[in-house]
Amino acid sequence: MEPHEIQTDLLIIGSGNAGFSAALSAVESGATSVLLIDKCPQSWAGGNTYFTAGAFRTVHNGLSDLLDIVNNVNEETARIVDIPEYSNQAFLGDMERVTDGRCNKELARVLVEDSLETVKWLKKLGVRFQLSFNRQAYLVEGRWKFWGGLHIKTQDGGKGLVEDYLTVAKKRGIKVQFDTAGKKILINKDTGAVEGLLVEQDGKEQVIKCKVIVMAAGGFEADPKLRELHLGPGWDKARVRGTPHNTGDLLNIAVRDVKAKQVGDWAGCHSVAWDANADPNSGDREISNEFTKSGYPLGLMLNRDGRRFVDEGVDLRNYTYAKFGRAIMQQPDGVAFQVFDSKTIPMLRDEEYREEIVDRITAESLEELAQKCKKVGLSDPQTFTHTISSYNEAVQVDRASNPNMTFDPSIKDGLSTQGLELPKSNWALPLDTPPFLAVKVACGITFTFGGLTVDPETANVISEASNEKIEGLFCVGEMMGGLFYGNYPGGSGLTSGAVFGRRAGRGAATLIGSG
Structure with a gap:
């Protein structure tokens, strides 16, 4: 028929x-x-x-x-x-x-x-x-x-x-x-x-x-097998940020049926810091983009082992958020912790960080914060606190050398660290004023x-x-x-x-x- x-x-x-x-x-x-x-x-x-x-x-x-x-x-x-x-x-x-x-x-x-x-x-x-x-x-x-x-x-x-x-x-x-x-x-x-x-x-x-x-x-x-095939090992575990229906069908059909010419970065994608507790296979049409966690320039990101792995202030967020998801994916277990103190917590976007959207880990000391993070996947609390303390010392060294510089999140303000192997190049405020906040994030893939x-x-x-x-x-x-x-x-x-x-x-x- x-x-x-x-x-x-x-x-x-x-x-x-x-x-x-x-x-x-x-x-x-x-x-x-x-x-x-x-x-x-x-x-x-x-x-x-x-x-x-x-x-x-x-x-x-x-x-x-x-x-x-x-x-x-x-x-x-x-x-x-x-x-x-x-x-x-x-x-x-x-x-x-x-x-x-x-x-x-x-x-x-x-x-x-x-x-x-x-x-x-x-x-x-x-x-x-x-x-x-x-x-x-x-x-x-x-x-x-x-x-x-x-x-x-x-x-x-x-x-x-x-x-x-x-x-x-x-x-x-x-x-x-x-x-x-x-x-x-x-x-x-x-x-x-x-x-x-x-x-x-x-x-x-x-x-x-x-x-x-x-x-x-x-x-x-949205296809785990194609992600692993093209993006590499481990990408099958990325969280799908959007529709579960983008599985590459028409791309394959066009190549198969009309010999459409392929081009571009098939190993590349737009991926962001994403709520680690979000559905791994699909976006949520009610919560939608609010699972994004893009406040990292205002704080630090540490991996499961308690170590920083990106320069959170290397550029304005608009030029880093689409690649930092990949950086998180490359960390042990593909997760990280974003950490803030009371100076910048009020500056975080409410739609991304409010309690109704994200599990907020709060504490009155960095040691307490590390122990609470341990309950949800942090493997080395001591390294976690040492990393933040070393960062704070590097900020103070920079302030002593540049006493007239001021914090301005709307520009690359030059507030940096001195002496760290991995610097924070801008917006480097000391992370030392309680209460503290940590949020667990993973890699959310947006599009290929x-x-x-x-x-x-x-x-x-x-x-x-x-x-x-x-x-x-x-x-x-x-x-x-x-x-x-x-x-x-x-x-x-x-x-x-x-x-x-x-x-x-x-x-x-x-x-x-x-x-």
């Missing part, structure tokens, strides 16, 4: 930021028959987008460029906000720096040059943006000082972004269908162009005939960096066999390779999905119109 056939001009695979950007762009560019599918049930709509903090990295000339985009700044507040310009050169420089120069230069150029225009386009469509006071600013001497080149987010984070996309898609007549898993890309044998997708829905196969497919189905981070080769201008997939574009096949979002290597600048993932999703949607509409 032949599979049942349905017809659409454009098929989008994936219900996250990149997929919806492509769908909305295509409709805006004239496409009238657009179907977006996802293998997940409707209750998991949004893919990894749902689990993000909603941050978009974009170039701008300062606050004046952002006021028309955001909805949470009145005239009075605007007068006490300091947002430095974030130029094309700064964004490109950050891409080059954090990827060690390995990012595809043309992909990076498009990402940067289209960033502000794309954010404005999303705003016009109905996506709600805000200045990220809670995540990207500190109140310093009565002024909100933004830092790290990352200044806007969506209202209600990823949850709000997915809600906005679903609302706008419905208004624009985009059909959305869940519980529909792609099984095979269908190609015209004579022309080599895309002509449809074999899918499975409710246990039955059907064929979706179409002129164009945009793949936006994410990476393979390996993906498919695309034309930077159009997001058309490139064939391994011919090194030419595969007609009618586009790839965006976390499936697209070549942009991130080893690390990424915070907020550039959502921007990438929207920038290249928008380009893919325009290209798809043009192809449909010319057919």
Whole structure:
């Protein structure tokens, strides 16, 4: 019995930021028959987008460029906000720096040059943006000082972004269908162009005939075997930060069926410090991004053996959090303890560190704190306290040499240590004022960096066999390779999905119109 056939001009695979950007762009560019599918049930709509903090990295000339985009700044507040310009050169420089120069230069150029225009386009469509006071600013001497080149987010984070996309898609007549898993890309044998997708829905196969497919189905981070295969031994034990449905199926299908060319850092991923008590196999749609534990620049991170293993102050958090998850994974048992004292505990983000979200280990002395941590996995309390004492001494040596330097978490303030083999390069306050707080963390994997080769201008997939574009096949979002290597600048993932999703949607509409 032949599979049942349905017809659409454009098929989008994936219900996250990149997929919806492509769908909305295509409709805006004239496409009238657009179907977006996802293998997940409707209750998991949004893919990894749902689990993000909603941050978009974009170039701008300062606050004046952002006021028309955001909805949470009145005239009075605007007068006490300091947002430095974030130029094309700064964004490109950050891409080059954090990827060690390995990012595809043309992909990076498009990402940067289209960033502000794309954010404005999303705003016009109905996506709600805000200045990220809670995540990207500190109140310093009565002024909100933004830092790290990352200044806007969506209202209600990823949850709000997915809600906005679903609302706008419905208004624009985009059909959305869940519980529909792609099984095979269908190609015209004579022309080599895309002509449809074999899918499975409710246990039955059907064929979706179409002129164009945009793949936006994410990476393979939710598959333990693929993580261990590509990322290395031990990665099967990483905690899945987002959707459990990103298991790399469509990546494998594209390589198998159309010889899509692979590219990028297949051994790399975005991974963060994550609550060690979180579900290892799936994100929690209620708690979502709040399992992230990103306050480490305000304290220290020590492994199970009581030793520091990263320079917590080497750079602003936006440029380190996506790689420090890997550093935690490499520690004994893949866990660590973040430690703070009363000077910085009030500065920790409530949504990440409040008692309802995390097991807070508190004590009036470092010795007591070490003994409490021992009950949940610390193997060497004595080394734990010695490490912190040595750190405190190194801070005091630096203060004696630099008495006029002051703590400022909104910049790389230069408050450092002296004499430690592993320094803390900025924000090095002594950890000596009770009460103390420790939080146990593990590695939470967000998305994988390996993906498919695309034309930077159009997001058309490139064939391994011919090194030419595969007609009618586009790839965006976390499936697209070549942009991130080893690390990424915070907020550039959502921007990438929207920038290249928008380009893919325009290209798809043009192809449909010319057919």
